[in-house]
Amino acid sequence: MLALMDQTDQFATTVRAPRRPPAPVPALGPAASPLGGPVQFVPARGDLFLDGDAASHAFEVIDGIVCAYRILPDGERRIIGFYYPGDVLGYCCLETHGYSAQALTAARVRRIPRAMLERMIEERPELAQRFLRMAAVELTATRDHLVCLAAKSAGAKVASLLLALSRRNRALGHDPAQIRLSMTRTDIGDYLGLTIETVSRMLNRFKRQGLIDLPRATHVVIRNLAGLHAITDA
Amino acid sequence: MLALMDQTDQFATTVRAPRRPPAPVPALGPAASPLGGPVQFVPARGDLFLDGDAASHAFEVIDGIVCAYRILPDGERRIIGFYYPGDVLGYCCLETHGYSAQALTAARVRRIPRAMLERMIEERPELAQRFLRMAAVELTATRDHLVCLAAKSAGAKVASLLLALSRRNRALGHDPAQIRLSMTRTDIGDYLGLTIETVSRMLNRFKRQGLIDLPRATHVVIRNLAGLHAITDA
């Protein structure tokens, strides 16, 4: 695949493939729970690791929200993904992280030494397939995000994010209509490739149109799901 | 990780029929790949698989250029990635492909049955780790693409693509200054989230500024690498 950034090209050319997935879904929580390691508290805006750091640890989010991001040469921050409790960052087997990670809220994470990961994979080869599946899920999510960034209108981007958060709530058994925006407008803007003003304007436009309620800046109530969905591809 | 798209609704849309007769394929020797499976010829604009298809095969690109893409509800095509000879698509272990794949030029690919992949990985468990590494590399490339899409200016996007193609040439031992754009302006636009007019304008602006030469529409010669690099973060 064409790599847009210079990363001292890793060419693992011809290899072979995975096995049939055991069952639909979660590459989250329970898979990683047996993994050991101490729990670390990270304050809001605290970094877990930085772009280019040696990948000595993976991190399982226990609570709070963590984001992966890159700082561009001009100082801009681009958020690559949001990670919620149960998600694992940095488990892939490259020598260095290709991005930074920081907590968007106060968070707790489990530090999983890489040596332990490798040892476990050697002892239990089926774990590698499990991680491969996790990577496939993350790859899919990243592709979704990519398609979203290419969306034509700002409204479509913001609506997509709201719907994604709503789906996540539903998947967890929570109310899909009640969305808590734990991240700031700046975080959302850096995630969607928009300015904070535009994010704010879109949310308030949706509110004016009766698509959502906005009782607080951090609290969104979806009132017209179909309407939001229609905006997604506009 | 937050998934922006609903993985449950896969819309496989209409295929674009090849309008051109199959172009000649540069003949090369019988590439002996460790991966088994028959070699398939794919004409330009021919599809390998469609979004939502059962992932019954993986595909190793032998020659030509293949792209992964999605068709949005409004009919727009978004290209997720370019794949060159040696790259493998669809090796991840999800049940269905989450995207379509089509040849941008006449191409040859090796069809690798999934059953074979499963069998090989059972016989040689260490292969799963190699696939995990491949996934990590692809994930990194996708993140790079994502950051590129969030770039502020159209010029930055086009310059990023040119530099990526140049780096790929260098990695292969070819002349990094001579770039062949085997894909059309439409393909580039769908990859960068731009219109074909803007892509064309940016290329010709670079030419006017002396950054590149453009002897033919499909042939770019880099004249000022530093200049292009400066535009990248503008």
Added chain:
DNA sequence: CGTCCCGTTGAGGCGGTTCAAAGTGCGTGG
């Protein structure tokens, strides 16, 4: 020689950014 597809070039409009300022919520300290 005509057609089709692709690339280029121009004119105009719109959406998101930029710049600026006011409003809101919340924690801290008096």
Added chain:
DNA sequence: CCACGCACTTTGAACCGCCTCAACGGGACG
């Protein structure tokens, strides 16, 4: 408990860049 201060959000006005629409040019092919 209230007042203050700070950070975040909201809102407004003007600008700029990319998209849209349109027309032209050029190679490939029948």
